[in-house]
Amino acid sequence: MSGRNVTIILVAVLGLFVLSNSLYVIKETERGVLLRFGEVVDPDITPGLHFKVPFVNNVRKFDGRVLTVDSQPERFFTQEKKALIVDSYAKFRVADTAKFYTATNGEESRAMGLLSQRINDGLRNQVAVRTIQEVVSGERDQLMEAITAQLDVVARDELGVEVVDVRVKQIDLPPDVSESVYRRMNAEREKEAREHRAQGRELAEGIQAAADREVTVISANAYRDAEQIRGDGDAEATRIYADSFNQDPEFYSFTRSLRAYQDAFQGSGDVLLIQPDSEFFRYLKDPKGGS
Template sequence: MSSRNMTLLIIVALLVWLGSNGLYVIKETERGVLLKFGEVVDPDLKPGLHWKIPFVNNVRKFDGRVLTVDSQPERFFTQEKKALIVDSYAKFRVSDTAKFYTATNGEVLRAMQLLSQRINDGLRNQVAIRTIQEVVSGERDQLMIDLQESLNDVARTELGIELVDVRVKRIDLPSDVSESVYRRMNAEREKEAREHRSQGQELAEGIRAAADREVTVIRANAYRDAEQIRGEGDAEATRVYAEAFNQDPEFYAFTRSLKAYQEAFSGEGNILLVQPDSDFFRYLKSPQGAE
């Protein structure tokens, strides 16, 4: 191989080495800073292809997307000095690459640890000024809003990150007090249930008494009306009988005698002792009932 070819190969190899070590790419999902002997000289590298001087410049890349830091559940005390276990998480992204690199050395895990500590401190302060009722339901949304507002400035100035959102996932009572709280809640619910049952029983007794009274009144009115109708019917029957019998008194006397004979001799072996000249045998002596 001639010296010319050797020189050409060396030049090509040098160009390849310079290209591989001098060119770099910043993706759309990345943020980066350009360093010169460890000092930040360009804090905001734009996405695309860039050039750096090997051995002089260095590039640190960070994830530019929204990241999540999931804090460990911590015990906080409310305004009444009651302990609560609060589990939370936060969404953040790098906003100031130079400050982020200076504060965390470009390590996302380090940034998450620092942010988690500040979130816990903020939650401790926010829970301490509220009651259990306010933390659990009454002002839970406001707590997260206040926490995000108070932490956002700190996160920007100290860590170079923007706090997108802070959320409380779960709020529990500590295991050492939850049992007593549950027992007290059960006792309160049982007391409330007994009160409701007694009120229901009292109302039911009132309804039964009113229904019984109404039934008695209805029966009395019905009996009165029935007796009145029965009396009117008996009176009408008596009037009809009287008019019928007045038309033929002799026939009426005859039918009454037949009925008396039927009732007197309805049984077997009956014995009847009467005077021979008794009116009982009036129509047996003569069909006309003559004396």
């Protein structure tokens, strides 16, 4: 190969190298800054194909999408000096590329660490002015809105990022406090259960007493009605017997004597000592009952 051809090849390779280092692309999901010897000359490069001077300019690209920083659970104290373990996260995105690059050197991990510290500081301040009831349920939404607005101002000014949202994932009591709270809640529930059982027994006894009283009243009324009906029946039977026997008193006397004989002589071992002229033998001596 001649020296001329080698020179042409070297020039072509050098040209390709220079061209490849002169062109760069910023995607729609990216944000970028153009540097010249480390100094920011273009703080917000638009998406597309761009040109830079090799070895003079440098481009730093950042993720322009919404990112998530997941903070570690921290212990905070409420207004009543009660400890809570709060686990939170935040959504943010790069708003000012120049400030973001200056504050974090373009490192997302560093930005997340700094933002996490500010989230914890903001949460500590917000929790400190609220009671445990307000933090857990009463003003939880207001707390997140307040910390989001406050943190967004600080993050824009110091880190060049926009805080989209801050959310509390979980609020727990510390293990030592949780155990004492559990014991207190258990004691309260047991006390409440005993009260309910006592009220239930009292109500059951009242119902049982009312039922027993009702049974006694119903039984007494039924016995009274039965005795009254039985008395009316006996009176009616006596009247019927009296009417029947008054129609023929002699026949009544005869049948009564026969029943007396039957009752007296039905036993095999009975012995009667009676005078022969006794009234008992009246119809035995004379079928007509003559004396």
